[in-house]
Amino acid sequence: MTEQKQKLEQQLWNIANTLRGKMDADDFRDYILGFIFYKYLSRKMDLYANEILKPDGIIYQDAEKHPESEALLSAIKDEALDKLGYFLLPSELFSELARRGNAGGKNNFILGDLAAVLNHIEQSTMGSESEEDFGNLFEDLDLTSSKLGKSENDKNELIVKVLSHLEDIDFDIANTENDLLGDAYEYLIGKFAAGAGKSAGEFYTPQEVSSVLAKLVTTGKTKLKNVYDPTCGSGSLLLRVAKEVEEVSEFFGQESNPTTYNLCRMNMIMHNVHYKRFDIYNEDTLVNPSPKHSEMRFDAIVANPPFSANWQPDKIINDDRFSAYGKMAPKSKADFAFVQHMVHQLDDNGTMAVVLPHGVLFRGAAEGHIRKYLIEDRNYLDAVIGLPANIFYGTSIPTCILVLKKKREHTNNILFIDSSQHFEKVKTQNMLREVDINKIIDTYTNRITTDKYSYVATLQDVAENDYNLNIPRYVDTFEEEEPVDLAAVAKELKAINTDMEATNATIANFCNQLDIDTPF
Structure with a gap:
């Protein structure tokens, strides 16, 4: 467990450093933690919807293609809002955005879609019990910021790279016996704090x-x-x-x-x-x-x-x-x-x-x-x-x-x-x-x-x-110094004085040989 935890922490920190050269600690913290959170919400949504659809032999990623997709997705949304507090369509899942961004090995433009998805997560809670808990959660993920790059293509390229790296990591969310991702999230917050001054x-x-x-x-x-x-x-x-x-x-x-x-x-x-x-x-x-x-x-x-x-x-x-x-x-x-x-x-x-x-x-x-x-x-x-x-x-x-x-x-x-x-x-x-x-x-x-x-x-x-x-x-932490043996100190000083007299005599002898004045 410890080895798996450390591996996940290191993987996430390495991805965070993809953004590090572009902005200060506070900014790249907000982006990377926001994207990790988006992937978490997507994975939870996918797992929960698949659980609901299991008796029908349907997987959630195919739900939008189903002949009765509208009724199907409406029913899933109602249950998801109560159970999870939010709702995501299959086409809005993290894995789908990451796939579209990298489709054909190209840097496909997804910034607009990503901004719409993050906004829709918040909108999906409107009028529900969870509205206050999910409102404005992604407001610090400014996908138009120049900190991500000079041009729209530069920004998109960086975001696609980060999403692709995150998509390759298994968050192991289906395993309810551990809290690896939660602990890794805490680890990242601590790392950002260490560099935030x-x-x-x-x-x-x-x-x-x-x-x-x-x-x-x-x-x-x-x-x-x-x-x-x-x-x-x-x-x-x-x-x-x-x-x-x-x-x-x-x-x-x-x-x-x-x-x-x-x-x-x-x-x-x-x-x-x-x-x-x-x-x-x-x-x-x-x-x-x-x-x-x-x-x-x-x-x-x-x-x-x-x-x-x-x-x-x-x-x-x-x-x-x-x-x-x-x-x-x-x-x-x-x-x-x-x-x-x-x-x-x-x-x-x-x-x-x-x-x-x-x-x-x-x-x-x-x-x-x-x-x-x-x-x-x-x-x-x-x-x-x-x-x-x-x-x-x-x-x-x-x-x-x-x-x-x-x-x-x-x-x-x-x-x-x-x-x-x-x-x-x-x-x-x-x-x-x-x-x-x-x-x-x-x-x-x-x-x-x-x-x-x-x-x-x-x-x-x-x-x-x-x-x-x-x-x-109230708590006395004073450490007494060991008593000084004055007789031993006096003896030591006398020995030092004797050594100094011998050294002075040697120096005086050298000075006489060189025919110069002694320095004392």
């Missing part, structure tokens, strides 16, 4: 960090009613939570960037999450939260919000999410605004884990007031976990994870973990290893004090520190 943090959380967050919110649970991410990016965090339990019934998220919002919905579908089981909303979470989500409470909440982002608290004065605290997070640092939002959405028996910059642990003024309220008035803070610096794409700052619960098992203490020195350096990036992840989770689960790594602080300890959560106040 500062913008990477907008759509991707490194898998190792996602794993930590997912394990934290699922500790002691095998099933989740729902999971929520208010800054969901590409959806990798939401999907990671599903890997830690037997079942997640529903996925909810919000994302302000339209391109990333599309990527998230594609990612959900590519991981076989049925359109009825996820709801992703495209708006600013803090200022315009989803009306549907606002009424809900979630079993698990995970997030990697943009660090210390600007926001507009003036637009939401008297909002229930923030009013109880008596203070709003600063305009230039939205970190605690995201925490407050997540706490508001958390179910009474739920767990939330959020990645934040270290400043949230000790900054004063409004942030200090909010921090104190969460601990003293609500007693929601369960753990503070320090992560290594330079583990996120686009920023090298050290970060931390806050774990909060409304009904804590350990009501008289807060666990502090310092994992900042536990990582492996891979090229220019630091990475959490499996052993590092396991140590964090084991320490959190067993809630233990470990010398120079973790400390179970009483609420009184925290109050005495004026609710400053800076980890070194």
Whole structure:
């Protein structure tokens, strides 16, 4: 399985690089992921339609030639819209477009047909339950862009080449026992993030960090009613939570960037999450939260919000999410605004884990007031976990994870973990290893004090520190230097001095022989 997975990942990355020389990382990411998604939808459509037509001895690719094609395709469309959420005609399948583009070994013009097909996928959902989940999914695949080539023929030649290469790859979608393509899709998103620089943090959380967050919110649970991410990016965090339990019934998220919002919905579908089981909303979470989500409470909440982002608290004065605290997070640092939002959405028996910059642990003024309220008035803070610096794409700052619960098992203490020195350096990036992840989770689960790594602080300890959560106040990582043997140092200095005197004498002798002044 691992070998097959690695082979698929490498094949897809090689095809992605066909586009790489033409455009920057963000652009060629959108094209290649969009085309992979189109092939996935086509293959799912073909498999499902063939299943329906099997009793009639018809294959879907011949359905448009059938004497009763109109009635046949209408019936298939109705069933496909309910089961898959979209519909494609046999002539609109990926394999058919790839074949037409290469027919006769020529570069046949298919750009117009391809644009029409992608548009029709979205149109096929109009008025159906899945309309919101498929609307504008392909809007970032601009087939008229000059980035694809100077002339229409140049653009067409590049697209035909990419489609042909993708057509040669077996996505193994019929095998429901694995999620090879979903994992490969995640792999590609990660590769694009590694090359996207500062913008990477907008759509991707490194898998190792996602794993930590997912394990934290699922500790002691095998099933989740729902999971929520208010800054969901590409959806990798939401999907990671599903890997830690037997079942997640529903996925909810919000994302302000339209391109990333599309990527998230594609990612959900590519991981076989049925359109009825996820709801992703495209708006600013803090200022315009989803009306549907606002009424809900979630079993698990995970997030990697943009660090210390600007926001507009003036637009939401008297909002229930923030009013109880008596203070709003600063305009230039939205970190605690995201925490407050997540706490508001958390179910009474739920767990939330959020990645934040270290400043949230000790900054004063409004942030200090909010921090104190969460601990003293609500007693929601369960753990503070320090992560290594330079583990996120686009920023090298050290970060931390806050774990909060409304009904804590350990009501008289807060666990502090310092994992900042536990990582492996891979090229220019630091990475959490499996052993590092396991140590964090084991320490959190067993809630233990470990010398120079973790400390179970009483609420009184925290109050005495004026609710400053800076980890070194609780976890002493100071390494004592070995005592200096002054007698040995004095002896060594005396020996060095003796050697210097001998060397000076040798130099003076050479200078006398050369009849020049000595340099000392």
